[in-house]
Amino acid sequence: MLRGRSIGITLAVVAVVTVAATLAGVVAITIEMIIDGHPKNVVLTVVAIAGLVGLGVALVVARRLVKVSRGLVAAVEAVSPSQDFVPPPGRLPAELDTISKALEQAYRRLREGRERERALEGARRELVAWVSHDLRTPLAGMRAMVEALEDGVVQDPATVTRYHNQIRLEVDRLSHMVDDLFELSRIHAGALRLTPRPIGLGDLVADVLAGVEALAGAKGVRLAAEAEPVLPVYADAAELGRALRNLVINAIRHTPEDGTVVVRAVAADDAVRLSVADCCGGIPEDDLPRVFEVAFRGEAARSPGPDRGAGLGLAIARGIVEAHEGAIAVVNEGAGCRFEISLPVSGPALADPI
Known part of the structure; x- marks a missing residue:
């Protein structure tokens, strides 16, 4: 009572x-x-x-x-x-x-949660602004070219072919942007499904470099790899390959002509490390903690040009690595910076798809 x-x-x-x-x-x-x-x-x-x-x-x-x-x-x-x-x-x-x-x-966790929520909301607003800009610019160009073709303003075969090629390039770029947005939304919603299995990092590095060789050749950037072919890790080959590819593409885009991008895979105790080193000139110290945030693009020297993405590649890479119970970091080193992925050699927590 x-x-x-x-x-x-x-x-x-x-x-x-x-x-x-x-x-x-x-x-x-x-x-x-x-x-x-x-x-x-x-x-x-x-x-x-x-x-x-x-x-x-x-x-x-x-x-x-x-x-x-x-x-x-x-x-x-x-x-x-x-x-x-x-x-x-x-x-x-x-x-x-x-x-x-x-x-x-409990109150400390609530405050940290509110701070993360505010940071995420700010990142979302920034993402919307960047994506809106990145969508508006190519769409305006494609509309102008289509209207010129429809109105007969452009009739010579060389210009028509150039317009068609440019429209195709812009469509491909917008498609990649939509794919990145979809992947990022899956990561943030916790809907990323992994199918982990034992893979060799040497083969993974070779496949990624083969896929970006054309981009590096067009930019005049050399690619180098240092990896043991049989270095094992328990991971989803497709998703981990996407994370590494995003890092390599980011390095190629910010490395000047005749520079070198080096990809390494080494074993360290109970973990393996994948690193991508470039010659970008380094990242300002104040920007280092933010490079993996959604839509972060840093200083003007690293702002996107016609061949840039929507600033989602590094954020997607971090989401994929964390889904593998790994860690990703960046440090300034030598003539540029080095992105490093650390993964457990074996992942019992990843024994079943998550």
Whole structure:
């Protein structure tokens, strides 16, 4: 009946019931033992004093518990959305101290969650702005070329062929952008499905470099690989290949002509590392923590040109690597920067598709 009432009332009732039961028992024993006169008065006096002392101690303890519990509630109510939980001053009982620490951790996680949500919302707004710009520009160009072809403004075969080729290139680029957006949406929604199996990193690196060889040749960038053919890792070959390809393409795009992009695969303890080193001139230190954010493009020197993507490649690479329970990082090194993927050699948590 008292489980929904104040702790103070509960303790007071417990004390009263205890004293009343003890007093009743002593009185009954006294009567049964036919104690009379002065001994009887002494027994009843001792019992009464013990009861009053017990009741007083219960009230003091209850008051203390009520005070600290109200202080805990006040501390919770005083927390603003931008602040952490501050425990009430003074020493708390063990149970309430445990609750206070749990509240402190919960509020810290909530604040971190709100900060991540704000950062993600900012990234989404930036992504929408970049994608809108990247879509509007080629669409406007294609519309102008199509209208010129429809109106007969352009009739010479060479120009018509050039317009058709340009439209085809823009369509392909927009298709890649849509594919990247779809992949990123799957990653953010937790809908990325992996089919992990043992693969050799040497073969993976060779396949990726073969796929970007034409892009590197057109840019005048050399490609180099340093990997053991049988270096094993437990991963989804298609998705991991996409992550590595995004890093290599990013390196090629930001490496000047006659530069070199080096891809390495090495074993380190219980992990393997894939690294992509370029000659981009380095990334500003302030931008290093943000390079894997959605639509981040950094300084003007690294801003997209006609052959650039929508700024989603690195964000997709991070999502794929984290889905493999790995880590991805970037550091400035030598004449450029080095992107590195770390993956566990074996992945028991990836034994079944996720």
